[in-house]
């Protein structure tokens with residue numbers, strides 16, 4: 001019997017952890033549609049590269065902090081692909097600064113990009129998963145959502161919100177056959193950490209039992225696992241991918 005190809009929707013696919021997911025899911029047999037925002041050129045280059053290798057990859061541009069735009073893009077994706085088997089909510093931004101310096105607008109924007117985006121995308125995709133009684137969702141949180149980071153209070157709060165969303169939604173949709181899990185990466189070598197100095201990086205490596213910074217592909221592998229058959233009895237879990245920096 002021929003098995004139907006699975007379809008993955010990955011947000012934040014233009015760069016970093018999301019781009020590593022796009023590559024890995026495509027190479028693992030998924031048809032992939034990913035969402036990018038400002039980096040259309042990077043998204044196009046990644047798509048072209050993977051298509052040249054024979055993989056089924058497409059992308060859409062969307063500012064996921066805009067609920068109406070997100071709803072329209074997800075509706076179009078569902079009209080085109082018909083169903084999503086795996087959803088990876090990876091898009092996110094950081095904000096570094098003192099809590100007392102942060103404005104209400106900055107706080108709201110961070111929550112819109114990091115949390116409301118996951119709400120909007122998941123809300124669009126879930127009804128299909130529920131009606132098919134199958135599907136896997138992985139939210140990309142952060143170790144800071146578990147332990148909190150000084151000068152990243154809002155970011156830590158958004159990432160803690162994703163952990164709460166993961167656990168509660170797993171309980172709500174588990175009876176419908178949908179699994180919802182969460183990864184909490186540690187320090188990963190992406191643009192998000194481009195501002196770290198050599199000293200910062202050395203200090204972080206020192207603090208990490210595995211003595212190094214992680215690679216985006218190492219997070220992508222765990223996300224792929226959580227979406228797949230090997231994780232068929234795993235839901236509502238928060239899986240650290242952090243080299244042991246948080247244990």
Ligand code: NAP
Nearest residue numbers: 012014015016017036037038039064091092142188190192
């Ligand atoms: P990154 O390299 O900075 O990439 C961020 C991605 O999010 C990009 O694809 C970007 O799209 C997308 N994005 C940002 N704002 C968006 C918006 N308004 N609408 C739609 N897409 C938007 O970041 P990364 O390091 O790969 O991080 C990916 C996820 O992992 C984030 O949620 C981050 O919080 C989390 N994380 C990262 C680390 C780390 O150390 N790197 C650790 C823990 C957790 P465009 O480029 O197209 O604008």
